[in-house]
Amino acid sequence: MPRLRFPSRIVPGRLIQRYKRFLAEVALADGSIVTAHCANPGAMLGLTDPGSTVWLSMSPDPKRKLAYNWELVEVDFGDGTQCVGINTSHPNRLAELAISAGTLPELAGYPTLRREVRYGVNSRIDLLLEAPERAPCYVEVKNVHLCRRAGQAEFPDCVTARGAKHLGELANVVRDGGRAVMLYVIQMRADSFSLAADIDPAYARAFDAARAAGVEALAYSCDVSPDGLGLARAVPFVLG
Numbered sequence: 001m002p003r004l005r006f007p008s009r010i011v012p013g014r015l016i017q018r019y020k021r022f023l024a025e026v027a028l029a030d031g032s033i034v035t036a037h038c039a040n041p042g043a044m045l046g047l048t049d050p051g052s053t054v055w056l057s058m059s060p061d062p063k064r065k066l067a068y069n070w071e072l073v074e075v076d077f078g079d080g081t082q083c084v085g086i087n088t089s090h091p092n093r094l095a096e097l098a099i100s101a102g103t104l105p106e107l108a109g110y111p112t113l114r115r116e117v118r119y120g121v122n123s124r125i126d127l128l129l130e131a132p133e134r135a136p137c138y139v140e141v142k143n144v145h146l147c148r149r150a151g152q153a154e155f156p157d158c159v160t161a162r163g164a165k166h167l168g169e170l171a172n173v174v175r176d177g178g179r180a181v182m183l184y185v186i187q188m189r190a191d192s193f194s195l196a197a198d199i200d201p202a203y204a205r206a207f208d209a210a211r212a213a214g215v216e217a218l219a220y221s222c223d224v225s226p227d228g229l230g231l232a233r234a235v236p237f238v239l240g
Contacts, residue, residue, distance in 0.1 A: 001103050002098060002230060003223075003229065006057040007059070008060065010056060010226050011028065013026040013034075013055070013056055015052045015053075015073070017048075018038055023066075024054070034067070036068035037059075037066045037069050038086070039087045039089050040070075040086050042088070042158050043158040045148075046075065046146070046147065047073050047075060047145060052073050054074070055072040055073075070087070071085065072086065072224065073086055077150050078150035079150040082189050082224070085222065090187070090229065092127070095185060096113065096127060106181070106218055107181065110129035110131045111130075111131055112129065114128045119138065121169070123165070125138045127139040136178050137180070137181060138178060139180075140167075142163065142184050144187065144219070145157070147188065152190065153184075153188065153219070154194050154195065154196040155184055157199065159200045160200060160203055170182060170210055171209060171214075174214040182217045186219060186220065187229065189222075189224070190221040194237065217237065218234060219234065219236075
């Protein structure tokens with residue numbers, strides 16, 4: 001699988017606090033304290049403990065107010081310490097790289113890929129795949145980084161009405177003759193994937209309805225390190 005490289009060499013630090021959702025205060029090795037952008041609107045359960053080792057990249061834009069981006073955090077979920085990707089802007093790019101390279105077999109055979117295409121009711125699909133004489137394939141990508149049991153990734157980590165809406169839109173795509181795929185990109189090492197129905201029962205119900213309508217679901221774990229990240233392998237669903 002192709003790997004996504006960070007925009008700059010990433011540097012380690014110690015997390016002081018995450019606050020206001022999109023900000024993180026981090027102490028660097030030289031003793032300086034910086035404020036980094038946290039590109040993650042979710043709850044980030046289990047990923048924001050003060051004192052955790054985190055990794056920051058530096059923005060290539062010298063005019064940006066916050067020079068650093070929070071990329072990774074080191075966590076032990078009970079099966080050894082690993083790096084977890086927290087930047088929710090990466091999964092779409094990871095999926096696009098793998099599809100374009102032909103290394104995501106379930107989504108192979110589509111020569112045209114378009115991003116953020118309008119469809120449904122005020123929605124945009126993450127990736128629209130097209131090929132002559134094939135139904136268009138609508139791919140919705142979700143970032144996953146919740147783990148409450150060693151080896152088992154879960155989604156979502158907070159209530160997501162938007163996510164449930166997307167599942168309904170994908171079901172309508174299938175009813176209209178298209179192909180629809182829900183792709184969960186797990187930014188960590190994982191052996192299986194499940195829905196966190198206790199966190200968002202409405203999303204779990206929407207997932208079941210979408211699957212019954214013919215929406216396909218895939219989950220891929222990632223190989224994550226300070227050198228970059230990439231899709232690693234498909235993992236099974238544990239549902240019910």
